Amino acid sequence: MKDSVVLISGGQDSVTTLLFAMKETSVRSLIWFDYNQKHKVERDMVDYWSKRMRIPILQGDMRLLTRFPSALTSESKNINDQHEIMGDLPASFVPGRNLFFFLWAGTICRLSGIDIIYSGVCETDYSGYPDCRMSTVKAMERTLKEGLDFDRVEIRTPLMFMDKADTFKLAYDLGYLKDIIKHTHTCYNGVRDELHDWGHGCGECPACVIRKKGYDEFLRRYSLELS
Numbered sequence: 033m034k035d036s037v038v039l040i041s042g043g044q045d046s047v048t049t050l051l052f053a054m055k056e057t058s059v060r061s062l063i064w065f066d067y068n069q070k071h072k073v074e075r076d077m078v079d080y081w082s083k084r085m086r087i088p089i090l091q092g093d094m095r096l097l098t099r100f101p102s103a104l105t106s107e108s109k110n111i112n113d114q115h116e117i118m119g120d121l122p123a124s125f126v127p128g129r130n131l132f133f134f135l136w137a138g139t140i141c142r143l144s145g146i147d148i149i150y151s152g153v154c155e156t157d158y159s160g161y162p163d164c165r166m167s168t169v170k171a172m173e174r175t176l177k178e179g180l181d182f183d184r185v186e187i188r189t190p191l192m193f194m195d196k197a198d199t200f201k202l203a204y205d206l207g208y209l210k211d212i213i214k215h216t217h218t219c220y221n222g223v224r225d226e227l228h229d230w231g232h233g234c235g236e237c238p239a240c241v242i243r244k245k246g247y248d249e250f251l252r253r254y255s256l257e258l259s
């Protein structure tokens with residue numbers, strides 16, 4: 033089995049990607065970035081999966097991202113608004129985030145002799161972030177090959193063309209549906225007090241709406257009755 037690293041945020045997509053990656057590679061590190069996220073609960077989820085799977089966390093400092101406006105890093109911005117500069121995108125967009133993450137992870141991999149980077153980015157259901165698109169990922173992979181003299185590098189994005197319902201189905205097929213529901217965090221408002229059938233969250237922010245709708249669609253599409 034080849035070695036890999038997984039970029040992890042603590043959300044449903046990146047944790048599902050980790051479980052998928054463990055099927056086909058030996059995951060050496062969970063790469064988690066500190067960019068002054070408002071909600072520390074995301075890191076708690078990463079700690080949980082790190083302990084459970086016995087895979088170490090490699091933490092990268094990305095606090096430079098707080099220089100760029102986003103509702104994910106600033107209390108003063110409303111998560112339901114449009115982005116204050118890039119108006120076609122939601123306020124939750126963090127400009128440059130995934131580009132910095134891939135560059136950092138690629139450099140670490142080059143220096144450690146690891147060829148495969150997994151990411152949970154997805155262009156289907158995900159608010160139209162341009163750095164989650166397949167074309168961006170392919171361009172970044174090419175950049176890593178060229179800029180690091182690293183021809184073997186691969187960025188794998190198993191969720192790229194799945195919607196949320198299919199991501200739930202993948203967790204189900206991998207045997208971790210209930211764990212994914214309980215031990216991942218998606219809510220932009222950081223709400224954890226109540227566990228719904230689709231997971232923790234406020235139920236109203238854009239991330240919760242997508243997750244809740246995806247769960248309902250998952251049950252409908254696959255006609256599943258879960259206990």
Ligand SMILES: [Zn+2]
Binds near residue numbers: 219233235236
């Ligand atoms: Zn929410």
